[in-house]
Amino acid sequence: MNQTDKPIANPVVALREEFDDWAVLFNPDMAYAVGTNPVGVAVWKRLDGKRSIEDIVSEIKNSFEDTPDAVSKEIAAFVDTLAKNGFVGLEVESK
Amino acid sequence: MLEGLKNKIEPAVSKVMRTPRKLDIEITASCNLRCRYCYFFNNPAVEYRDLPADEWLRFFDDLGSLGVMDVTLAGGEPFIREDLTALLEGLVRNRMRFTLLSNGALIDDEIAAFIARTGRCDCVQISVDGSCAAVHDTCRGRGAFNGAVRGIRTLQRHRVNVAVRVTIHRHNIDDLENIAHFLLEELGLPGFGTNSAGYLGTCRLNADDVMLTIAERQVAMATLLRLAEKYPDRISANAGPLAEGRAWRMMEEARAQNAPAFPNRGRLTACGCPSSKISVRADGAIVPCNMLNHIELGRINHDSLAEIWQNSPALNQLRNRHTIPLTDFKFCAGCSYIPYCTGSCPGLAYTITGKVDQPSPDACLRRFLEEGGTIP
Numbered sequence: 300m301n302q303t304d305k306p307i308a309n310p311v312v313a314l315r316e317e318f319d320d321w322a323v324l325f326n327p328d329m330a331y332a333v334g335t336n337p338v339g340v341a342v343w344k345r346l347d348g349k350r351s352i353e354d355i356v357s358e359i360k361n362s363f364e365d366t367p368d369a370v371s372k373e374i375a376a377f378v379d380t381l382a383k384n385g386f387v388g389l390e391v392e393s394k
Numbered sequence: 395m396l397e398g399l400k401n402k403i404e405p406a407v408s409k410v411m412r413t414p415r416k417l418d419i420e421i422t423a424s425c426n427l428r429c430r431y432c433y434f435f436n437n438p439a440v441e442y443r444d445l446p447a448d449e450w451l452r453f454f455d456d457l458g459s460l461g462v463m464d465v466t467l468a469g470g471e472p473f474i475r476e477d478l479t480a481l482l483e484g485l486v487r488n489r490m491r492f493t494l495l496s497n498g499a500l501i502d503d504e505i506a507a508f509i510a511r512t513g514r515c516d517c518v519q520i521s522v523d524g525s526c527a528a529v530h531d532t533c534r535g536r537g538a539f540n541g542a543v544r545g546i547r548t549l550q551r552h553r554v555n556v557a558v559r560v561t562i563h564r565h566n567i568d569d570l571e572n573i574a575h576f577l578l579e580e581l582g583l584p585g586f587g588t589n590s591a592g593y594l595g596t597c598r599l600n601a602d603d604v605m606l607t608i609a610e611r612q613v614a615m616a617t618l619l620r621l622a623e624k625y626p627d628r629i630s631a632n633a634g635p636l637a638e639g640r641a642w643r644m645m646e647e648a649r650a651q652n653a654p655a656f657p658n659r660g661r662l663t664a665c666g667c668p669s670s671k672i673s674v675r676a677d678g679a680i681v682p683c684n685m686l687n688h689i690e691l692g693r694i695n696h697d698s699l700a701e702i703w704q705n706s707p708a709l710n711q712l713r714n715r716h717t718i719p720l721t722d723f724k725f726c727a728g729c730s731y732i733p734y735c736t737g738s739c740p741g742l743a744y745t746i747t748g749k750v751d752q753p754s755p756d757a758c759l760r761r762f763l764e765e766g767g768t769i770p
Contacts, residue, residue: 313489315461317412325463327491327514332463 306378306387307348314343329385335377338363342374346387352378410713413460413700416671418684421450421481422470423676427497430533431563431591431604434470439688441677447477449678451484453694458488460700464516466493468684470676473500479508486512494518495559497538498545506552517555520546522586523563525572532565533604546581558586562614562634563604570617578625585627588618590634593756594685594745606635608767615639616770633739633757642759642769645734655733662715662751664736669713672703682712685741686750715740715751723753729760 315323322340325332335343341362345355355378356371367373381387420434423442428435435442457465465485472478472494485492491514498520509515522542524530530539549556558577560566566573577586590611591597591604606614614635622629622636631637648656665683673684678694680702681687691702691709702709720726720737729735737743738757744750755761763769 311489313458313461313463315411315413315415315463318410323461323463325461325489327463327486327489330491330516 304351304389305348306346306352306382306389308343308346309386309388312386314340316340324381324386326384326386331384333381333384333386338374339377342377343381346378346381410669412704414462414670414672414703416464416466417457417462418466418468418671418673419450420469420674420676420684421467421472421478422475424474425469425471425497426474426499427471427535427538429497429535429538429596430600431561431597433592433594433597433685434468436596436599437594437687440675441679443677444475445676445678445694447475447480449695450481453674453678454481454484454488454490456695456699457490462488462490464491464493466495468495471497471500473505478505482509482512486514490514491516495521496545497521497534497542499538499541501545501548503548503552506548506554509549510552510554515554517557518545518549519557519559520549521561522546522558522573522577523561524566524569525576526569529566529569529573533563543581546583550581556583558583560586560588561591562588562606562618563591564606564610565604567606567610567614567617570614570621574621574625574629578628585625586629588629588631588634588636590614592633592742592745594741598745608762608765611635611638611762612767612770619770638757638759638762639770642762645731645759646769648734649730653734658716659735660720660733662718662720662737662740662753664738664754665712665715665740668709672699672709682709683741685739686712686744688744689750712740712750718751720753725753725755725758731759735759 309326311326311328313325315325317323320337321334323332323334324343338359341359342355345358352375356374359370359374360366378387422444424444473496475481482492493516496518520542522530523534524539527539546556560573577583590606593601593605597604615638618629618636619639629636668682673681674694675681675687680691680694680699682689682691689708691706720732720735726732737753739754740750742756743752743754746755
């Protein structure tokens, strides 16, 4: 089996959307939480194992105004951070 | 664009969240012990009855949908519930972590192994009030010490995090050195917490026998401050003689130097709990805190927890308590410690004065000094 380039959210992670557009992602298995902003939430909701990072970046660019040039790198780094902390995995190719 | 990403949640939680982050749940009104200073029993405002597991499980599903992160199960004695594993499974299934508060006596290998397997237990807190049965059992009853130690060792064997809370009272202040040695060196615990018997519940009926006098409080304070230096970072306290000793030293130093007011002092700022957590009684009543069990905000599975959390007038009144200056109170009139004081716990303020929006006389430094106490 091979990993795809399509990240998928760990289903055990809880998303707490808060007032003022910020949110918390909580991994109860790791006892670890991160706070994030609306863009992070939008990215998180797209980590379904069907979209690649490029797909997600494209959708974010369409959903938010004035996205900076570095958004691709920022989103990739964000997903990488989530992966390192057990929040995200990569979908496995089915044969 | 993603600069809002934080590595820790803490900087983001200073204001009220959309839903509570934590819950304290009295999962049962039953207990195998009848401790002489129990805050839980003999509260006239409380209906002592248990809910069936399916009611709790339904509520836990609700908590999961609200994104609640941590639940503390207390009682009563949580391990007395034969359906405890099903309840814990309900918390795990709903993506929460949990803590259990216990006297330890009912913990066996089977339940300890189960807790370890969940991978979601922050700790099991066991009450230990003496270094030996002769001290511990004075207020908790015969066999309680052996049960507590057996429970701790069972949890340790299964690699479950154990926390210990020592409640200080008239019968163990001469045993504090031995308690620290027993817990930290013999049992090998990383640390322990302390508080003291407070004027709540059963303790009110036995206050003269268990609550510290001014002189005893001073002894406990001095001993605990010394032990805290002997065992750095291993003895903690949010209330009781150690917490008071630390806070009062700073307050006295500031007053003597006419130092500027401490941040967020001089008003009723002691309790930040209603900003991040809420409590539920064993009968399903939602209350702001288990020290304020008389303030019923609603019922689980009948009233919306999110609605209560966001809009309850009683809860919002508690949250606004921090706007009330201590200078408003006759009790505080002329006190030179006001710029450094928080007014202390609203739960104790209520049981002592009958009013929540009052400073608590129990933790008043000026009163302590006027009644003959000195700061070690």
